[in-house]
Amino acid sequence: MTRPYARSGWALLLPLFFFIAAFFVAPIGAMLIKSVYDPEVASLLPATSRSLVHWQDETLLPSSPAFDALADDLRALDRDDHVSQLGLRMNRLQPGLGDLLQRSALKLHHDGTKLGDIDAQWSDPATWRTLKTATSVFTPRYLLNAVDLVLDKDGSVIRQPEERQIYVRLFVRTIAVAVIVTLFCVALGYPFAYVLASARRGYRTLLLFVVLMPFWTSLLVRTTAWIVLLQRRGVINEVLVAAHVIADNERFALIYNFTGTIIVMVYVLLPFFVLPLQAVMRGMPPQYVRAAESLGGNPSRVFRRIYLPMTMPGVAAGASLVFILSLGYYVTPALVGGRTGQLISNQIAYHIQTSLNWGMAAALGSILLLVVIMICFVLSRFARPGRLAS
Amino acid sequence: MTRTGYWTLQSITFLVAAFLLLPILVIIPLSFNPEPYFSFTRKMVMLDPDGWSLRWYREVLQSAQWRLAFRNSVTIAAIVTPVATALGTCAALGLRHLPSRQRAIVTLLISSPLVVPVIIVATGTYLFFAPLGLTQSLTGIVLAHIILAAPFVVITVSSTLTTFDERLLRAAATLGASPIRAFFRVTLPLMVQGILAGALFAFATSFDEAVVTLFLARYDQRTVPLQMWSGVRDQLSPAVLVVASLLVLSMSVIVVAAKIVETFLSRRGRT
Numbered sequence: 001m002t003r004p005y006a007r008s009g010w011a012l013l014l015p016l017f018f019f020i021a022a023f024f025v026a027p028i029g030a031m032l033i034k035s036v037y038d039p040e041v042a043s044l045l046p047a048t049s050r051s052l053v054h055w056q057d058e059t060l061l062p063s064s065p066a067f068d069a070l071a072d073d074l075r076a077l078d079r080d081d082h083v084s085q086l087g088l089r090m091n092r093l094q095p096g097l098g099d100l101l102q103r104s105a106l107k108l109h110h111d112g113t114k115l116g117d118i119d120a121q122w123s124d125p126a127t128w129r130t131l132k133t134a135t136s137v138f139t140p141r142y143l144l145n146a147v148d149l150v151l152d153k154d155g156s157v158i159r160q161p162e163e164r165q166i167y168v169r170l171f172v173r174t175i176a177v178a179v180i181v182t183l184f185c186v187a188l189g190y191p192f193a194y195v196l197a198s199a200r201r202g203y204r205t206l207l208l209f210v211v212l213m214p215f216w217t218s219l220l221v222r223t224t225a226w227i228v229l230l231q232r233r234g235v236i237n238e239v240l241v242a243a244h245v246i247a248d249n250e251r252f253a254l255i256y257n258f259t260g261t262i263i264v265m266v267y268v269l270l271p272f273f274v275l276p277l278q279a280v281m282r283g284m285p286p287q288y289v290r291a292a293e294s295l296g297g298n299p300s301r302v303f304r305r306i307y308l309p310m311t312m313p314g315v316a317a318g319a320s321l322v323f324i325l326s327l328g329y330y331v332t333p334a335l336v337g338g339r340t341g342q343l344i345s346n347q348i349a350y351h352i353q354t355s356l357n358w359g360m361a362a363a364l365g366s367i368l369l370l371v372v373i374m375i376c377f378v379l380s381r382f383a384r385p386g387r388l389a390s
Numbered sequence: 391m392t393r394t395g396y397w398t399l400q401s402i403t404f405l406v407a408a409f410l411l412l413p414i415l416v417i418i419p420l421s422f423n424p425e426p427y428f429s430f431t432r433k434m435v436m437l438d439p440d441g442w443s444l445r446w447y448r449e450v451l452q453s454a455q456w457r458l459a460f461r462n463s464v465t466i467a468a469i470v471t472p473v474a475t476a477l478g479t480c481a482a483l484g485l486r487h488l489p490s491r492q493r494a495i496v497t498l499l500i501s502s503p504l505v506v507p508v509i510i511v512a513t514g515t516y517l518f519f520a521p522l523g524l525t526q527s528l529t530g531i532v533l534a535h536i537i538l539a540a541p542f543v544v545i546t547v548s549s550t551l552t553t554f555d556e557r558l559l560r561a562a563a564t565l566g567a568s569p570i571r572a573f574f575r576v577t578l579p580l581m582v583q584g585i586l587a588g589a590l591f592a593f594a595t596s597f598d599e600a601v602v603t604l605f606l607a608r609y610d611q612r613t614v615p616l617q618m619w620s621g622v623r624d625q626l627s628p629a630v631l632v633v634a635s636l637l638v639l640s641m642s643v644i645v646v647a648a649k650i651v652e653t654f655l656s657r658r659g660r661t
Binding site for chain 1: 417480
């Protein structure tokens with residue numbers, strides 16, 4: 001094709017490019033930046049932030065200009081909400097530090113005492129070290145917290161105390177759920193896709209309708225439907241009780257837990273596995289299987305040696321799609337996951353909506369994105385068009 | 391294949407089909423439940439007419455909250471659909487002119503909003519929009535939905551363009567048609583199926599989107615999925631089942647209508 005053609009091609013792509021750059025790439029970038037960039041404390045304590053940059057030997061107390069700068073900053077915090085904002089932020093960083101700052105601000109407002117007289121903690125270099133990390137605009141804190149690590153008072157990286165280690169376990173659970181869901185989709189979807197791909201016209205239309213129906217139905221509708229089926233007084237338990245399979249007090253807990261998350265996610269993601277796989281199966285030339293059969297291969301051998309390897313690209317494509325979609329799933333675990341079915345996405349939403357710890361949400365999101373990119377990379381190596389088993 | 395093998399395969403298929411279809415079908419009878427629960431009553435199972443009622447349908451139709459949610463959803467989708475369709479169609483036309491290597495890279499970029507987990511898109515959008523005043527705003531929701539909907543349009547339109555015969559344009563040119571005229575008389579009619587399918591996808595994407603909307607919507611900007619969300623999470627009222635049934639019904643109507651239009655268009659294209 002000639003160059004002017006390519007140029008008009010780019011011109012037509014420009015509007016969508018602009019949109020994607022402005023409202024997709026930039027937001028992802030903003031999230032990545034937010035996970036390490038945190039100017040809030042520095043903007044509340046500007047003079048302190050500037051002055052502590054020059055503090056060299058952190059085993060000794062900083063020089064008196066730093067004390068004056070902090071006193072000036074605290075006096076300048078005239079609005080109550082700024083004082084409490086600072087207190088909240090610093091307490092999150094190190095319990096008690098926020099209270100100390102609030103107390104000091106109050107004292108400084110009322111009388112002209114010196115900082116060192118207000119509290120003995122101001123004579124401890126450790127307090128100042130924490131203050132210095134807090135007032136720098138770039139911080140590794142959120143990313144460290146997102147993998148259950150913290151900076152201790154000396155600035156070295158250590159593991160969180162046992163009771164505060166939550167995120168690594170959630171990341172592991174998220175990946176485990178994605179693996180389980182993918183395996184179920186492969187196990188249920190492969191035979192179904194096979195029948196769908198080899199069915200005659202009428203039957204095929206029917207089966208396609210069956211796969212596409214949930215695909216087109218609102219996600220919320222599908223999740224609601226499973227609550228109706230799976231809850232304690234839901235259809236499945238009622239039927240089992242009515243049929244005397246289980247007693248009234250032995251109803252299964254199928255939802256608001258890990259099981260519920262798995263069942264509903266398999267249901268929601270199954271069409272994403274079946275559709276690409278059956279397309280590959282249909283596009284497969286039939287002569288290889290026929291040749292193998294005519295050479296006397298028994299059916300299971302033909303399937304193992306010819307059909308399965310040839311459909312592997314479809315399996316890989318469908319499974320990767322399911323796996324990656326389940327890593328970031330939010331709606332289903334939030335509604336049917338209960339406590340044991342919560343995934344990393346629920347923590348991200350919690351930090352955005354409830355705890356308002358945006359830096360933490362950004363850090364968890366960034367790490368999830370990193371995991372997804374790494375997995376995509378590994379999968380793309382495996383998902384090369386399959387070779388015939390020789 | 392052996393007989394047992396065949397029947398095993400057919401029964402697995404049957405069970406999977408039931409797994410896929412039953413949940414959607416079970417909510418429709420339950421929406422006629424007279425009680426404020428999510429389960430069948432004895433009277434309903436006995437098919438006693440007294441056990442069935444339109445109570446929750448009345449409730450939904452009279453509820454100001456549900457009406458507002460429908461209006462919000464339709465407003466958002468009504469802006470998102472044409473914009474996403476126009477952007478996506480232009481991009482699909484542009485993609486065709488690129489050398490294949492560049493085309494692969496650009497396609498990857500354009501479809502990345504579908505691959506990146508939606509929670510990441512939502513978080514990024516929220517953090518980026520907050521300082522711009524685009525959170526708690528319909529504009530913000532619309533912009534985010536366009537990003538999620540446009541890739542579907544690019545994919546569907548591109549797939550109709552793969553079968554497009556470039557020689558038709560040359561034929562039009564030799565017959566004296568200007569490029570613009572050729573576009574409207576030749577290219578566009580052949581693309582129209584893909585554009586309609588893409589528009590349908592864009593509409594469905596916007597109408598169904600819950601996560602980004604959850605982060606960006608103000609309390610009075612709730613859409614249908616958000617209203618269902620709170621119906622499931624906080625109230626567990628059968629009103630949710632009514633809306634779900636109505637959505638299943640309207641979705642079926644739209645898909646069947648689309649199928650008819652498609653058949654009609656392809657028949658006209660042949661003559």
